[in-house]
Amino acid sequence: MPSKNHTHEQHFLLSAKARSLSIPQIAEWDEETVFKTFRELRWPKTGGEPYCPICGSVDHYFIKGRRQWRCKDCGRTYSVTSGTWLHSSNLPLKTILIAMVLLANAVKGVSASQLMRHLDVQYKTAYTLYHKLRSALLGTRYDQPAMKGEIQTDGAYLNPYKRPANRAMDRPDGDRESSMPESCILVIRQAGEKGKGATRTLTYVIDKENAKDIQYHVEDNVQPGSTIVSDEHSAYGNLQVNFERVVVNHKICYCGPEGENTNQAESFFARFRRMFKGQIHRASREYLELYANEVAYREDTRRWDNGRIAFDMLGRMLTLADDSPFRGYWSRSRRNPAVASLESPPSFPLAA
Ligand SMILES: [Zn+2]
Structure with missing residues (x-):
């Protein structure tokens, strides 16, 4: 019987495939690229086209200076992070994205004080961001079918x-x-x-x-x-x-x-x-x-490249937070059949 050739196989984390996104790379991104990335992760169903977190309407005015939208149907103003785990974060979007790469690369996790120094933010800010990520990971863990096999x-x-x-x-x-x-x-x-x-x-x-x-x-x-x-x-x-x-x-x-x-x-x-x-x-x-x-x-x-992990984590943070007032509207919880039937907001328009 041939012996296992573990020694010839390169560890995944050491391979080039594990590195698809770096901090120097993101540092060069302009604000528009970062903003587009957030929009696409927040609204994947529409390819980044925003729709109202309250009523689901896609009709809006864009308030350019504030990077916010005002809903033409319900009048509510919203941003790319409204109602999500990142709602109250004052961090620049690029800093949040860099934090996601740092956290994706730290396969055994990092301490909040390390994150604080990496990002040059206050301890509380680093701690809160990491805690929100953990909460978002927990809040989205039932996004797959039941286990089998x-x-x-x-x-x-x-x-x-x-x-x-x-x-x-x-x-x-x-x-x-x-x-x-x-x-x-x-x-x-x-x-x-x-x-x-x-x-x-x-x-x-x-x-x-x-x-x-x-x-x-x-x-x-x-x-x-x-x-x-x-x-x-x-x-x-x-x-x-x-x-x-x-x-x-x-x-x-x-x-x-x-x-x-x-x-x-x-x-x-x-x-x-x-x-x-x-x-x-x-x-x-x-x-x-x-x-x-x-x-x-x-x-x-563990076998995903770091870019995929960073974007996946950010995408989870850009879903509606558990304590969000909009949560009951369109969250999919397996434990709540009434909610589970709502895959998308009621007035969300079908692709024309
Ligand atoms: Zn609305």
């Missing part, structure tokens, strides 16, 4: 850095309940072709590795009949009702050296731990949700 799932306690022994018989009496930290991160990953790693990743912060939450999140996101691979923890037992269940007996210790597992779920946690230790240190439960999802996004886009 081979799905790997596992839970880990990352705050503090400890996981109880996997098998009940390995744990000291009473250890199971008393010494467990509060929040467990549940990861659900869709496996891709053999040897190519996972193609899609969802994460949830749950109370301990418990059967009820695990069943809820897996059933909510995975097509019935798919194969679920998990360890022998009893919390995954309910999954055999609607899925083909494969139990893996892990020979490797969960608390072993970083990144040494071949298992997809484990490799997610390895990356999370590296980022967590390097950039974040500690986090509240709400933030843990955002960080875990950021790692999931970075894992899922």
Whole structure:
């Protein structure tokens, strides 16, 4: 049998393909090019032609000096960032675009203080921008169909850095309940072709590795009949009702050296731990949700070139924010069938 030729294969991030957009390149863009890029990412359906975030009308006056539009139908004034995650940002559009490239290139994330120095902005500004990006990544994560095929799932306690022994018989009496930290991160990953790693990743912060939450999140996101691979923890037992269940007996210790597992779920946690230790240190439960999802996004886009990632991130920030007053109008949430049926605003005109 031929041996794996990993050593001959160049790492993707070192290849020319991984670099499609650079900061010197963007620095040379004029204001009009930057503005056009934002318009195209904000309104992809119309190729960058703006339409009103309130009523959907395409009839407007352009207020050139302010780079804003006034709707001819409802009279509302809007900009390229109105109602989006970038709505209240005072940063120049070019600075935001440069920030996206920096964040796309930082495969393990960056700290807000690094971003602050790169962009020459206040700490709060850098922190807020990064936080909004994380929120936008979380808010847009259901933009794909339900998972199917081979799905790997596992839970880990990352705050503090400890996981109880996997098998009940390995744990000291009473250890199971008393010494467990509060929040467990549940990861659900869709496996891709053999040897190519996972193609899609969802994460949830749950109370301990418990059967009820695990069943809820897996059933909510995975097509019935798919194969679920998990360890022998009893919390995954309910999954055999609607899925083909494969139990893996892990020979490797969960608390072993970083990144040494071949298992997809484990490799997610390895990356999370590296980022967590390097950039974040500690986090509240709400933030843990955002960080875990950021790692999931970075894992899922690991073979994209940096330009694609930067534009994808910016595009997600230019969708309507969760707290936007226009949100209910045309967001597509799988959890809300009433909203899910509205793919576009009611008065959005069809192409003539
Ligand atoms: Zn309008």
